[in-house]
Amino acid sequence: MRWVIVGAGAVGGVVGGRLAVAGHEVVLVARGAHLEAIRRDGLALHSPEGQRTLRLPVVAAVTEHEWRPGDVAVLAVKGMDTPDVLRPLAAVAPAETPVLCLQNGVANERAALRLFPNVYGVHVVLPATHLAPGVVVAHSAPTPGGLDLGRYPGGVDDTAETLAAGLRAAGFSAEALPDIMRWKYAKLLMNLGNALQALCGPDADGVDAIDALLRAEATEVLRAAGIDVASSQEDAQRRTGLLNLQPVEGTPRGGGSSWQSLARGTGTVEADYLNGEIVLLGRLHGVPTPANELARQLVNRAARDHIRPGALTPEAFLALLP
Numbered sequence: 001m002r003w004v005i006v007g008a009g010a011v012g013g014v015v016g017g018r019l020a021v022a023g024h025e026v027v028l029v030a031r032g033a034h035l036e037a038i039r040r041d042g043l044a045l046h047s048p049e050g051q052r053t054l055r056l057p058v059v060a061a062v063t064e065h066e067w068r069p070g071d072v073a074v075l076a077v078k079g080m081d082t083p084d085v086l087r088p089l090a091a092v093a094p095a096e097t098p099v100l101c102l103q104n105g106v107a108n109e110r111a112a113l114r115l116f117p118n119v120y121g122v123h124v125v126l127p128a129t130h131l132a133p134g135v136v137v138a139h140s141a142p143t144p145g146g147l148d149l150g151r152y153p154g155g156v157d158d159t160a161e162t163l164a165a166g167l168r169a170a171g172f173s174a175e176a177l178p179d180i181m182r183w184k185y186a187k188l189l190m191n192l193g194n195a196l197q198a199l200c201g202p203d204a205d206g207v208d209a210i211d212a213l214l215r216a217e218a219t220e221v222l223r224a225a226g227i228d229v230a231s232s233q234e235d236a237q238r239r240t241g242l243l244n245l246q247p248v249e250g251t252p253r254g255g256g257s258s259w260q261s262l263a264r265g266t267g268t269v270e271a272d273y274l275n276g277e278i279v280l281l282g283r284l285h286g287v288p289t290p291a292n293e294l295a296r297q298l299v300n301r302a303a304r305d306h307i308r309p310g311a312l313t314p315e316a317f318l319a320l321l322p
């Protein structure tokens with residue numbers, strides 16, 4: 001099996017890098033300054049255990065890779081970039097190519113299933129950072145994170161078992177699960193706070209109360225939509241002993257993935273697929289979601305206007321809430 005990592009950023013870079021170190025064949029897809037840096041200097045993989053530089057094949061687009069049976073397409077771009085990579089991917093990859101959605105949110109799998117019959121979702125519990133071109137950072141060691149996966153919309157097959165075994169060999173905790181989307185919806189609840197963390201900064205006082213509001217709306221929406229979600233007890237049990245966050249020399253853990261989008265000034269953020277998923281379900285099922293809609297709008301605007309993370313106070317957010 002050859003792993004083609006589509007979007008070798010924080011999560012894709014760490015997973016691709018560790019797979020390569022474990023002896024798997026890996027190809028990276030990257031763009032911009034990150035692509036140039038990897039081509040020039042290799043991929044720098046930092047972790048609490050040290051730093052290594054990996055010379056890996058890297059291409060600028062899925063259309064530059066020569067796809068063959070046995071390749072797996074690992075989507076590791078943020079949700080808003082999924083359509084841009086799926087369309088060209090479907091034009092060049094064999095139809096049977098497994099597509100592994102190594103992403104937060106719950107919309108990527110459905111988008112992939114429209115174009116590919118074999119789609120797998122991953123419950124990504126992997127604190128990782130990508131702020132500088134060519135550099136990706138894993139913050140937990142010795143196990144960088146948990147990557148349980150399963151066939152979408154449900155079930156386990158031989159490919160799921162092979163993918164999970166490959167990830168385990170690379171040092172991740174990974175099981176093939178028949179009900180992966182229940183876990184991904186539970187993760188979605190956690191990711192509703194990404195926007196606030198990006199807007200207000202990782203250490204802002206008063207964000208917890210807003211987080212509770214976002215989750216309360218989401219819980220009501222998911223109930224109205226009849227969507228099954230792994231319970232907080234199940235989630236806590238899965239996470240027990242999983243992560244061991246430690247300092248990484250030269251790289252403080254600033255914030256999560258949306259915070260990093262603002263910190264890097266990418267101009268876009270994933271909120272339409274995190275808070276926006278709750279807003280969409282709310283509209284479909286007649287449940288108001290004002291806090292998630294405000295978070296979605298504000299963080300999109302901050303990304304578009306290249307506003308630094310942490311520029312808004314929690315009080316200012318609450319004052320804007322209808």
Ligand SMILES: NC(=O)C1=CN([C@@H]2O[C@H](COP(=O)(O)OP(=O)(O)OC[C@H]3O[C@@H](n4cnc5c(N)ncnc54)[C@H](OP(=O)(O)O)[C@@H]3O)[C@@H](O)[C@H]2O)C=CC1
Pocket residue numbers: 006007008009010011012029030031032034060061076077078079081084085102103104105124125126127128129130256257260266270
């Ligand atoms: N970071 C974390 O700690 C965690 C992230 N996740 C999830 O993992 C997923 C990936 O996030 P993360 O790794 O943080 O994101 P990153 O932005 O670090 O990585 C995505 C990479 O894909 C690149 N990319 C986007 N579109 C293309 C394209 N068309 N061609 C080539 N490269 C492309 C991006 O480039 P550019 O920078 O130019 O946009 C970026 O380098 C998200 O769904 C996120 O929510 C889940 C758990 C933890």
Ligand SMILES: CC(C)(CO)C(=O)C(=O)O
Pocket residue numbers: 104126127128190191194255256257258
């Ligand atoms: C939970 C969290 C914040 C962990 O990094 C995450 O999933 C993200 O960064 O998107």
